[in-house]
Amino acid sequence: MSNDNTSAPIGPPPPADLAARRGYHHGNLREALLEAARRLTAERGPYGFTLAEAARLAGVSPSAPYRHFKDRDEMLAELCRRGFALFGARLKAAAEAGGLNAMGPAYLGFAREEPGYYGAMFDWRAPPGVATEDSFGALVGAIARQLPEGAGRQQARLLALQVWAVSHGVAGLERAGMPRPGSGAPDAEQVLGDAVMRLLRAP
Numbered sequence: 352m353s354n355d356n357t358s359a360p361i362g363p364p365p366p367a368d369l370a371a372r373r374g375y376h377h378g379n380l381r382e383a384l385l386e387a388a389r390r391l392t393a394e395r396g397p398y399g400f401t402l403a404e405a406a407r408l409a410g411v412s413p414s415a416p417y418r419h420f421k422d423r424d425e426m427l428a429e430l431c432r433r434g435f436a437l438f439g440a441r442l443k444a445a446a447e448a449g450g451l452n453a454m455g456p457a458y459l460g461f462a463r464e465e466p467g468y469y470g471a472m473f474d475w476r477a478p479p480g481v482a483t484e485d486s487f488g489a490l491v492g493a494i495a496r497q498l499p500e501g502a503g504r505q506q507a508r509l510l511a512l513q514v515w516a517v518s519h520g521v522a523g524l525e526r527a528g529m530p531r532p533g534s535g536a537p538d539a540e541q542v543l544g545d546a547v548m549r550l551l552r553a554p
Contacts, residue, residue, distance in 0.1 A: 381419040383409040385433075388426050389467030397427050397475035427471050428478040434468030435477075437461075439485030451493040455518060455543040462522040469526075473519065490515060497551055510550060517546045 387408035391400040402423045403413040420426045438461055445457035462469045477483070494514065495507040521543045530536040537545075 380409075380411065380415060383411070384416050384419065384426065385429060388423075389430055389471075391467075392427070392430065392470040393467035397470050402426065424478075427475055428481070430468060430471035431475065431477050432481050434465065434472040435481055435483050435486060437465065437468060438472065439482070439489065442486045443489040446489045446493045451497055451547070452544070454490060454493055455547060456540050458518045459522055459525070459539050459543065462526060466526070469522075487511060487515065494551070513550050514547050517550070518543055521546070 384405055387405040388400075391405060391408065400423075402416050402420070405423070405426065406413050406416050409415075416426070420429075441457050441461055442454055445453040491504075491507050491511040494510050495502070495504065498507060498510075521539050524530070525539045536542075
């Protein structure tokens with residue numbers, strides 16, 4: 352019989368926060384926690400989970416998140432910041448590629464594809480200092496190019512806010528599953544496009 356001493360060591364398993372310490376040393380803990388929070392926000396909304404649940408999903412101990420975040424709100428604030436940065440970049444790219452007509456589908460596409468970020472951005476209170484001007488500014492610029500010569504910047508900003516409100520409403524209805532599939536209602540892109548056209552035509 353072999354007297355092999357390479358068998359697994361006898362003794363208690365490593366402490367529960369070992370994964371957290373390893374993640375911390377490798378620089379992955381913060382990103383793992385944010386990804387867990389993004390997934391939980393997509394599934395349950397920004398108020399539907401605790402910091403401990405985000406830690407569990409990330410595979411670390413309940414105390415591990417406090418290395419980087421004082422509470423869940425601070426974690427959601429970072430998701431909100433990242434979401435608006437990505438959102439603004441997508442809207443600017445859409446505006447450059449196809450003008451105002453491309454921005455509505457880009458808005459709806461972001462809401463569908465990034466529910467975790469979208470929830471942190473709009474279903475939760477955005478903290479002070481979050482940069483929303485990139486996305487709003489891109490919309491203002493695209494609308495200003497559609498207005499008659501001589502129209503003021505204030506008019507473009509007013510219309511941009513109205514377009515944003517309609518876009519958010521259409522996206523919110525779709526996220527809530529309304530109208531129900533099979534109802535015969537037009538798709539979200541058609542509804543949004545028609546509403547934007549009517550706003551721009553209004554005297």
